[in-house]
Amino acid sequence: MEDIRKKLTEYGKKIVEKGLVAGPGGNISAREGDFVFLSPSGFFLDEINEEEWVKVNIKTGEIYSNLRPTCEISMHLGIYIERPDVKAVFHTHPPITVGLISSGVKFKPFFPDYVAILGKEVPIIDYVQPAGEEIRKAVVKEIKKTNVILLKNHGVVVVGETIKEAYTRSLIVEEAAKSIFVGICCGKLRYFTKKEIEQIENLESEDYRKALLKKQ
Numbered sequence: 733m734e735d736i737r738k739k740l741t742e743y744g745k746k747i748v749e750k751g752l753v754a755g756p757g758g759n760i761s762a763r764e765g766d767f768v769f770l771s772p773s774g775f776f777l778d779e780i781n782e783e784e785w786v787k788v789n790i791k792t793g794e795i796y797s798n799l800r801p802t803c804e805i806s807m808h809l810g811i812y813i814e815r816p817d818v819k820a821v822f823h824t825h826p827p828i829t830v831g832l833i834s835s836g837v838k839f840k841p842f843f844p845d846y847v848a849i850l851g852k853e854v855p856i857i858d859y860v861q862p863a864g865e866e867i868r869k870a871v872v873k874e875i876k877k878t879n880v881i882l883l884k885n886h887g888v889v890v891v892g893e894t895i896k897e898a899y900t901r902s903l904i905v906e907e908a909a910k911s912i913f914v915g916i917c918c919g920k921l922r923y924f925t926k927k928e929i930e931q932i933e934n935l936e937s938e939d940y941r942k943a944l945l946k947k948q
Contacts, residue, residue, distance in 0.1 A: 736764050737782040739895045744777035752824040752902055753777055758887065759802035762820045762895050763812055766790055770808060772799040803863035810872040811891060818891040820898035825887040826906035828913055834885045837912060841924045847932040849904045850880050859885040880905060 740762055747753055747760070758777055761770040769785040771777060786801040788794065790812050795801060802808070808821050833839070839854045841847045855874045860866045860883070871889055874881050880901055881889045888905050892898030915921030
């Protein structure tokens with residue numbers, strides 16, 4: 733348990749350093765057996781100590797802490813119940829991504845890491861009220877078939893088989909947004925063709941890199 737809390741503390745700092753959240757925004761969690769450790773409500777992600785991550789029973793919802801878990805606890809638990817393979821959930825508020833999707837810009841594959849790490853389909857959900865059953869239902873419905881979900885006027889939800897994999901997906905989403913923004917400003921962005929996507933999906937080198945993320 734100490735190790736998973738240590739990793740969450742480490743990656744909470746990384747998320748803030750990369751500008752993927754601001755202030756007390758965003759929330760992250762990781763699973764260990766029948767339990768999940770969630771960021772406490774109202775805390776800056778880079779100020780959470782190892783002992784402050786809130787332990788919750790995934791099946792019963794019982795909380796083992798004097799601190800309140802993130803208000804998005806229902807969404808996190810819903811994802812873990814729906815996807816037994818998921819070991820980490822990161823919900824961030826990357827500013828460029830949120831600005832683009834809230835303006836109607838679509839996200840489609842246009843560079844190799846996009847395909848390899850995010851996947852060829854990244855759904856965008858219309859705005860739903862945060863912190864309750866509405867967002868849980870909307871996210872869980874989509875998470876059945878993807879690892880990345882974009883939420884208009886809100887943020888991004890990604891999952892991973894490891895904490896590092898979830899973090900990497902969070903990074904690549906915002907990197908994609910930066911490139912999309914520049915492409916739109918400078919001209920017409922060229923997206924990958926179906927054939928090009930398939931070629932990247934079949935690259936042995938990408939399979940190797942993805943496998944490494946699942947081990948860390």
